[in-house]
Amino acid sequence: MSGHNQNQSQWRLSAAQVSKQWRQGMLSLMSYAVMLAVACMLLGRWFAISLDEQFVHQSLSLFGAQRAILAPTTVKLPNDIKTLPLKTSRSVIFNTMVYAGDHMQLVRVRATDSAFPLLGRWQHEPNHVLRKNQIWLDPQAMAILAVKPGDQVSVGDATLTVAGVSNSEPSTGAQSFWLVPKAVISLADLAALNVVRPGSRVQYIVNFSGSSKALQQLDRKAKQFASSWQYVKAGQLTIRSSNWIEKAQLLMGLSVALIVLLCFYTIFIALRGYLRMQRRMVVVARTLGASHLRILLILILPLIYVFVPATLVGCGIAWIGFTLTRLFGFSWLHFSSQHAQALGLACLPLIAVLLMCYVAYRQLRQCPYRQILTQKLKWWPLVVIWFVFSALVMAVLIGNWRWFSTVIIAIVMSLIVVRLVRRAMVVVLKRISSHQSWQLAAMQIRRATPATDSLILGLTLAMGLTSALWVIQNQMLNRWLSQLPDNTPNYFLVNLQPSHENQLAAIAEHYHVQLSKPFTMVRGRFSAINSTPLCQQNCQPDEPKALGRELNLTQSKTLPPNNQVIAGHWFKSHAKPSVSVAERFASRMHLSLGDQVTFKIYGEQLTLPISSIRRVNWQSFQPNFFVIFSPGALDNYPGMMIASAYAKDHAIEFLDSVRKIDPGFSAVNIRQILSQTQQLLHQLTLGIKVIALLLVVAALLLLNAQLALALFERRQQVSVWRLLGITRRSLARALLTEFCLLGLISSLLALVLAQVLTWPLAHLLDLSWQPDIVVMLTVLLVGPGLVALAVTHFIRTLLSAKQWIRWGAFD
Structure with a gap:
């Protein structure tokens, strides 16, 4: 036979294998996982690039240039x-x-x-x-x-x-x-x-x-x-300093990374089933004297048949999704050269699968052909390849080394905890005896085979990662919406005279303007710590450096909104004068409780101890201060008032009335900035919700792949049970009981995984760690229910006569 005819026959054989494997479900699951993984990888990376470009664009637009020299x-x-x-x-x-x-x-x-x-x-x-x-x-x-x-x-x-x-x-x-x-x-x-x-x-x-x-x-x-010249770059003033925008970007990257992790695991599980199905073809090829290259092509060509179209379809879905998002208000999304460079990520699933397939081929080539059907493959090299490629993609999508390392460590630690809990459950099951179907199901779980462990691990990852991310996303979205409600202040009123406070409140009430509590503001320069003057130049790395500017100082009897005392105590009545400093300011200046801080105010030195350290929400659009003095400490210094206001319908009339009683006041209009911020917040919220839904789809794909492979591997065992006289009904009941029990165990382990994983994520996002009862109940109820529905379908397929003819009783 000529080489050309051999190549044609090889491609026809591969096409026939694809058709057969597609009907059995493994290649179809791989193709769907590849489509979803490629689409999510590209969409997530493209969105992150566009968000970076938008930050730079807004920074340059606000800055008016790319570089500048400021001089006196x-x-x-x-x-x-x-x-x-x-x-x-x-x-x-x-x-x-x-x-x-x-x-x-x-x-x-x-x-x-x-x-x-x-x-x-x-x-x-x-x-x-x-x-x-x-x-x-x-x-x-x-x-x-x-x-x-x-x-x-x-x-x-x-x-x-x-x-x-x-x-x-x-x-x-x-x-x-x-x-x-x-x-x-x-x-x-x-x-x-x-x-x-x-x-x-x-x-x-x-x-x-x-x-x-x-x-x-x-x-x-x-x-x-x-x-004397100050050389400034536009990037130094980028709005990336907005903390919640940076966290939103990291959260979206993490969500996409977890989707890709589940998709890669689905591909790995489906590849295991594919390689086991291809063993018979390898035996036939080696018996007929096929070369090593032909045997390798038997394994690889069907995957190329599936992966190349699936990758192209995934790229098309990503392009369509990226284009459609502009119709939902994401007008700042544009395709650039950096987006084109991200297309290289689409090749990673195919490269990873081909590499794993080659490793499996090396094992099959070294094994005597009579033992290929019975010899177990060493899966740990394939697991290493899967882990390396998954970690590489996650690192690119998350884009933050601290987040990436925390997520990887959290997942590994969670899996260790899950493994310990799973062993404890096996011990409990050994003490249980009941109905025949229950005994068969419990016996399978007690055996703790690698296939059972892989099934539990897959179901736990699918439900655990999904529930953990839903909890974090819900907390983040609720926090954002509470920080920027519809009545967020859109004006700052400054240079107000303290004697006009009552008149200002009356005018605000007349025009239905929501006015915050006015704060008396005094300008002062931070000059010394514990009688030691601050360093002006040539400072050591651990030495506090002078700010080089004056601070806005205030005094207050009550703790302002959006402030939380994390060390010390708030001002007590009849106590000695003291100050409260913000956490960020204390960290920068190396301050601690009890330190004596000195401020130069109108040429006078004022030294007071630090009685508390506050955590301040700087994204609240409310007046916030680095330093707050106890009541009465600043009474001897002239100052002005500052307040925030939300004016919806009568802003001009309100400001004109205030100007009549206080002509020297100024109003800072932040309505445009606030509107842009709220619009971007709603867009990011929509994007995060869509990604959360895609995460559910990825979890369902993994669930489907795990159950399909697990039941496919039971066909020989089911054949033995049939020969021993066990009826189809008893078999179906035993398998359904076993997998429902596995679904319940996986749901419990998923709750453990979710709780262990949400703690470090909540810490990184400055959220309070607390369990979400609704999500926990949903996992406990929906998880086993989905497993039961999927298993019912697979059991019918497994026990049908046509499937026995297709697989053979002892394949």
Whole structure:
């Protein structure tokens, strides 16, 4: 026979094997698991890449550039910097008074050139270019000065025409929010104002934007800049610092990783059944004198027939899902070169299976062909390969080494605990005797064969990982929704006079505005710990370093909302004055209870002991403070009030009424940021719920594969029982009892696995560890029920006459 005909016959034989194996169920289970694994891997990785790109995009949009130099004096760039292929934009930021008739207001002015902003968007109405002799005011300044577009205002020695309203602008300065109204003018008008003089508090800014190569060259040359210059990268101000967004991304990566873990285990279980079915073909091939290559092709070609189309279908499902998500509000999802690079993950299941198949082939080749049907394969090399590839994919999808190591250690420890509990259950079953079907079922479980252990392990993983992730997801989603309810404050009111507190409360009640408790705020600089001044420069790694800026200090009789005392005690009445510090601040400054801390307030030194350390929820959109003084400690220092407010329908009227009683106050509008945050939160919530449903599908696939393989391996045992005169009804009852009992045992072990696994995950997510009774009852009821339904179908197939003809009585 020619080589061409041999190749054709080999492919036809493989196609026939695929058809037979598909009907028996193993290859079909593998194909479904591959589709789900590939789709989830790509979707999870693509979503993570898109989320990273969105963070960078928002960071650049808020920053207005990719790099910037901040300096107190005019920046003169070296010649080698000027020759770099970079776009530049210059700005000068300062505070000055703006006059309009009888009205005046302190305004933060940005004098910039026509290239502003290099990135992002300056939102202003009407959408005209920046011209000389014009000024753009934000809505608050327009209302205070009572002007409209076309009116004239006086700034320094110049008179400028109001061109329009500046709603928002990318800010490269050190502060994200300014406590005074804002304005934008042309840099060409700066000299005519005559307000920037030597000694003025001014910030000079040079923004840069360009290719990655040019930016890297700029980064290397930044070491030569003057010491008074502050070189800033946009990535340093990314919104990734938002803690809950980072945790949401990690939780989604973990969810996808667990789906892939279950899918890989399903592929491994189905591969075991496939290799056992292929033993007879290997015997026939070796008897007929087939070469080693032909025997290897007998094992591999059917898998290629199945895996290549399944991988392509999985990629198609991922692409369709990625495209459809844009229709549900995920407009920031875009396909880029990084997404294309992630397609390499789709090849990992095929590579892992081919490698495991080759290891099994080496064992079968070294075994005498008369013993192939009876010789047991060594499964531990295949388990090692499966574990390595599963861990590799999980590491890529989770993307955080601390999380990955914690999850791996937690799963291993959980499986050890499950193994101990399972041995205890076997001991209990040895003491049980009852009906014949019960005895047969208990006997099978007491034998503790590797097949039974594998079945229990698979069912435990399927139900345990699913229930653990559902518990964590429910707690996280409930926490997010409670942190950002519909009435989350959308304004911060600052520079309020303490004498107007009662009037402010009355105005808020009149306009149905929800007002938080006002806090008196005093500015002070943290200067010493236990009479030791803070290090200013050349500090040791363990030495507290000065903050370099003033802190907002307050005093309070009661513990503020979203604060929790984790060490010490809150202020007691008639106790000595003391302070309470935030946990993050205490960790950074190496503070502990009883330390004497010194603050410089209006030129005076104030030293008090630390009486408590607080854990603060910084994502609450409420006024929070690093340091809180006991009541009365700051009474001798002048200060102002700060409060948060939720204004739904009458925001403008409310702010105008407050301005009438307190013209110097400022309102920081965070409505746009809050709206973007809530929108992103709802999108992430939807994505996590969809992934949770896919996890259930992966668990059902694993459940199906385990039961199919377990019952397939019982066919010889069932044949012996039939020859001994046991009826089909008794066999069916014994098998159903056995597997229902295994389902109940696996459900109990799954609860142990879920509780052991949720503890470290709750610790990483800053959640309180507590058992979820609803999920526990669901696992105990639904788990054995699903096993019973699936086993009933498989038992009918196992005991049918057609199946006996297909398999043979003693295959």
